[in-house]
Structures are given as C-alpha cells and as structure tokens.
Amino acid sequence: MEEGALSSSSLVSNGSVNFRGRIADKRTTGGWKASSFVIANELAERLAFFSIAGMVMLTISSTMDSLRPPPCRVRPCVQPNAGQNAFLTGALALIALGTGGIKPCVSSFGADQYDEADEKEVKDKSGFFNWFFLAINMGAVLAVTVMAFIQDRLGYAWGFGIPTGMMIFSIVILATGMPFYRFKKPMGSPFTRFLQVVVASLRNHFIGVGN
Structure with a gap:
C-alpha cells in the first residue's frame, strides 16, 4: 500500500505524459535531466544560425563551382546566374522557415519539463530560463567570433560546413533526451488558439489593456 502511494505521488500533476504516452514520473522524466538536452540543442542551433547564411544547401553552394560564380580576380566580377541566385535564395528561405518553426516551441517545450504544482520544480524552472538564454547568447558569441x-x-566551405555539422549534432542531442521528456497533450485546435491570441492582441491595441 505504501509503495503504491509513493509511486502515485511521484507522478506529475499537470497531465504531462512520457514518450510512451503514460503519465510522466518525476523520478525519471522532466526537470534538469530533460531540459539540459533542450539547452544544449539551443546553443548548437544558435551557433549554427548566427554562423550563416546557412546549413546544408549553403554548404553545397559554397563548395560546388556550378552553384557559385568564380572567384573575382579581375574586375568586373562575374555575376551569379539566375540558377545560382535561386539556389541561394531557396537555402535562405528554408533557414527562415526552420527558425520560425523552432523558436516559438523550444523555450515552451523546456518549460513543460517542470511541474508547476511542485515547489522545487517551480524554482528549477526559473533556473532553466537563465541557462536557456545564456545558451542563446553563447551560441551567438561563438558564431560571430570563432x-x-x-x-x-x-x-566559406568550412564556415558553412561546421554550422551544418553543429545543426545535425543538435538534432542528435534533442533526440537522445527523448526518454526523459514530458509532453503536454494537445488541447483543441492550435489554429483556434492562435486566432484568439491575435484577436485579443488587436483588441488590446485599439481599446487599451486598462479599459
């Protein structure tokens, strides 16, 4: 009986589940054991992002002669052709799309690793955000210096190749932490909630928050 009560008390109170879909156990999931993977992923992702224009397509474009104009040794320089410009633009567009997809999610996913009904985890949650933003800035500093x-x-072959490797490494880091993560179950349509936020923001903008 006591063992069953102890096991029950170790479960999260906010309905989060583990990667198997079962109610998450605080002893084996969440907290620093999970969020440390998120922080490491963010550091590598920021280093990769600030080191571009980027990733796999940019690495290819900087190493293949057919995807870039020849080195400018005599002026006027040879300009890139339409295909080379299109390839470069496509690479930058994919980077923007990927960054736009991860940025709203990664910090909230890290915050989901902490149970707000647990006083210790609430304190650790504040520490997570401190380390998270330190990782962002460390990644940026390493990118613009090293x-x-x-x-x-x-x-640029090395300059783009290393960030591409770091991005792949960051995905491996994030995947390695899978057994330790807590996942929030979806609640309704995300598009409905998004539109509600937009409408509320516009209303507050035009009529004032205090009114």
Missing part, C-alpha cells in the same frame, strides 16, 4: 575567424581564414 566562426567568423574560421570563415575568414579557411573559407
């Missing part, structure tokens, strides 16, 4: 140096000295 990666800028590499791009200048070794060329």
Whole structure:
C-alpha cells in the first residue's frame, strides 16, 4: 500500500505524459535531466544560425563551382546566374522557415519539463530560463567570433560546413533526451488558439489593456 502511494505521488500533476504516452514520473522524466538536452540543442542551433547564411544547401553552394560564380580576380566580377541566385535564395528561405518553426516551441517545450504544482520544480524552472538564454547568447558569441575567424581564414566551405555539422549534432542531442521528456497533450485546435491570441492582441491595441 505504501509503495503504491509513493509511486502515485511521484507522478506529475499537470497531465504531462512520457514518450510512451503514460503519465510522466518525476523520478525519471522532466526537470534538469530533460531540459539540459533542450539547452544544449539551443546553443548548437544558435551557433549554427548566427554562423550563416546557412546549413546544408549553403554548404553545397559554397563548395560546388556550378552553384557559385568564380572567384573575382579581375574586375568586373562575374555575376551569379539566375540558377545560382535561386539556389541561394531557396537555402535562405528554408533557414527562415526552420527558425520560425523552432523558436516559438523550444523555450515552451523546456518549460513543460517542470511541474508547476511542485515547489522545487517551480524554482528549477526559473533556473532553466537563465541557462536557456545564456545558451542563446553563447551560441551567438561563438558564431560571430570563432566562426567568423574560421570563415575568414579557411573559407566559406568550412564556415558553412561546421554550422551544418553543429545543426545535425543538435538534432542528435534533442533526440537522445527523448526518454526523459514530458509532453503536454494537445488541447483543441492550435489554429483556434492562435486566432484568439491575435484577436485579443488587436483588441488590446485599439481599446487599451486598462479599459
């Protein structure tokens, strides 16, 4: 009886589930054991993002002669053709799309690893955001210093290749933490909630929050 009560008390109170779809157990999921993977992923992702223009397509475009104009040795320089411009634009568009998809989700996913009904986890949640934003800034600093140096000295093939490798590494990190994550069950349509936020924001803008 006591063992059953102890097991029940270790379950989260906010309905979060583990990767098997069962109610998450605080002893094996969430908290720092889960959010540390999120923080490491964010550091690698920020380093990769700030090191571009980016990732796989940009690495390819900087290494394949057919996807970039020849080095400018005599002016006027040879301009990129329409296909080369299209490839570069497509690479940048995919980066913007990917960044737009991850940025609204990663910090909230990290916050979901903490049970607000648990006083200790509530305190740890504040610490998570401190480390999370430190990871963002550390990734940016490394990108504009170390990666800028590499791009200048070794060329853009290395300058784009290393961030691409870091991005792949960040995906591996995030996937490695799968057994430790807590997942919130979907509540209704995300599009409905999105529109509700937009309508509320417009209403507050035009009539004032205090009115």
